[in-house]
Amino acid sequence: YGLYSNNNRGYVLITTKEKAEFFEIENTDVLETNIQTLLTYLKRPFKTQEDKDRYTRLSHTVYTTLFPTAALRDDMKNKKLMISPDSYLSFVPFEALSTNSETTSYFIHDAEIRYVYSNSFIKNIARATSEQEHTYLGIAPIHFKDTLLASLDYSLQEINNIGSYYSGNTLLEDKGTKQAFLEALGQHTIIHLATHADISDTTSPWIAFRDEKITLEELYLTENNAALVFLSGCNTTLGENEAGEGVMSLARGFFYAGAESVISTLWSIDDKSTAYITDQFYKNLSNGQTTSEALHYSKRSYLQQHSGSEASPYYWASTILLGKNDVITTASSYTLYIWIILIGLLLIGFYYIRHYIYTKRKHEK
Numbered sequence: 001y002g003l004y005s006n007n008n009r010g011y012v013l014i015t016t017k018e019k020a021e022f023f024e025i026e027n028t029d030v031l032e033t034n035i036q037t038l039l040t041y042l043k044r045p046f047k048t049q050e051d052k053d054r055y056t057r058l059s060h061t062v063y064t065t066l067f068p069t070a071a072l073r074d075d076m077k078n079k080k081l082m083i084s085p086d087s088y089l090s091f092v093p094f095e096a097l098s099t100n101s102e103t104t105s106y107f108i109h110d111a112e113i114r115y116v117y118s119n120s121f122i123k124n125i126a127r128a129t130s131e132q133e134h135t136y137l138g139i140a141p142i143h144f145k146d147t148l149l150a151s152l153d154y155s156l157q158e159i160n161n162i163g164s165y166y167s168g169n170t171l172l173e174d175k176g177t178k179q180a181f182l183e184a185l186g187q188h189t190i191i192h193l194a195t196h197a198d199i200s201d202t203t204s205p206w207i208a209f210r211d212e213k214i215t216l217e218e219l220y221l222t223e224n225n226a227a228l229v230f231l232s233g234c235n236t237t238l239g240e241n242e243a244g245e246g247v248m249s250l251a252r253g254f255f256y257a258g259a260e261s262v263i264s265t266l267w268s269i270d271d272k273s274t275a276y277i278t279d280q281f282y283k284n285l286s287n288g289q290t291t292s293e294a295l296h297y298s299k300r301s302y303l304q305q306h307s308g309s310e311a312s313p314y315y316w317a318s319t320i321l322l323g324k325n326d327v328i329t330t331a332s333s334y335t336l337y338i339w340i341i342l343i344g345l346l347l348i349g350f351y352y353i354r355h356y357i358y359t360k361r362k363h364e365k
Contacts, residue, residue: 014072023068034062035088042096043267045312052312056104063097063107073099080112080292080325090117091266095299096317106303106313112296114321117252134227134328136168136190141176141210144196149208154271155194158232161279162192165286178209185224190328191259192278194232197250205250207231219253226259227328228291230281232274232319251322261291261323273315277302285328292325 010025025031041055066089067073083094095108107113138159143151159170168188171180176195185191196208206213231251251264263281280298285291302316 012066012068021072023072025065025068031062031065032088034058034065035092038062039091039267042093042313042317045309045314047309052104055313056098057101059096059098060101062092063099066094066097077110080114082114082116082325084116093266093313093317093320095296096313108296108299108303108317112292114292114295114323114325116322134166134189135187136162136166136192137181137184137188138162138168138170138172138192138194139176139181139209140170140172140194141208142173143210144208145211146208146213149196152194152196152271154275155232158194158271158275158278159192161275162282165282166190174210176210178212178214181209181214182222185222187225189225189227190230191224191226191228191254192230192232194278197231207250216250216253219250220256222257224254224258226254227261227324227326229254229259229262230278231262231264232269232278255323259323261321261326263291263295263319263321265318266320267314267318269318270315273302273306273310274319276305277316277319288327288329290325290327292321295319295321 008026008028010028010031012023012025014021014023038055038058041051041058046052046055064073067076081094085092085094095106095111095113097107099105099107099110140152140155140159142153142156156172159172163170168190169184171177171184193207198206205216207219229251231254251262254262277295277298280301281294284294284297289297299316299319303311306315
């Protein structure tokens with residue numbers, strides 16, 4: 001999705017294995033205004049039915065603008081989409097758009113979606129994934145020395161739940177310091193940060209630890225070996241736009257340092273709903289789903305379990321996946337699969353041996 005401000009037009013290139021299609025979007029000034037209004041609805045829960053109805057109509061207008069033909073919209077159903085948005089489209093969770101103008105029907109029910117910044121970005125992360133034992137590093141300072149930062153009480157539950165699915169280390173409360181994070185960063189393949197972040201500080205975007213903050217500039221100087229970084233903080237996908245290359249965000253800092261995929265947020269998140277989605281995500285991931293599938297179905301699970309205002313996109317649509325879409329399975333899971341296969345082979349062998357003996361005896365009689 002490319003947007004060119006000098007001629008008030010945008011361009012959409014859609015490619016599949018079978019074909020490529022190119023569309024032009026006119027009057028992008030109107031699109032930008034609609035999206036800015038849409039973001040105000042996304043960043044807060046629906047308070048009234050009127051709020052929800054207005055959002056439904058507006059998000060459907062954006063949906064039909066970005067996917068301009070009925071044939072295209074029909075083709076996308078039950079597909080896996082990789083979206084590379086430019087400019088202000090980078091701040092839109094496409095899965096929260098409504099596919100119906102009268103009744104809210106979120107796009108997440110039609111398609112599984114992940115995002116990339118650009119073609120060069122895809123090339124930089126397109127390296128072979130080794131089948132290694134994945135361990136996680138979970139950081140949750142919970143309370144902060146900076147008194148302006150609120151406590152994140154649900155973050156402790158968030159980190160502890162991950163331990164049910166992946167083994168590793170946790171840096172909780174007073175152990176969740178900046179130095180401890182830097183020392184442990186390169187030793188794990190799953191990094192989960194449940195803390196505050198602020199990209200709106202344009203002079204020095206940061207992530208908070210118990211004692212101090214790490215800036216985006218400092219992240220660019222680190223190295224990691226992460227198959228996945230989960231930034232469970234506020235606004236971690238936001239940042240300065242670079243035309244054609246996407247957003248210079250905190251997520252981008254982790255990619256630059258070596259990460260293959262990053263889950264980050266588009267606005268200030270609710271820690272209770274995020275804890276639920278996070279738990280479902282790691283449960284799905286440890287059961288063999290890809291990162292995209294795991295996040296997709298964790299959001300759908302949240303929607304199934306909540307209604308009314310609690311089902312507003314504010315609670316579930318902020319968290320998005322950027323980068324590769326891999327299976328991140330523990331070594332113990334591989335071992336389990338091997339045992340299942342071996343047991344299956346033994347049962348099949350036992351069946352055929354019994355069948356052979358039975359047939360032989362019957363023939364002898």
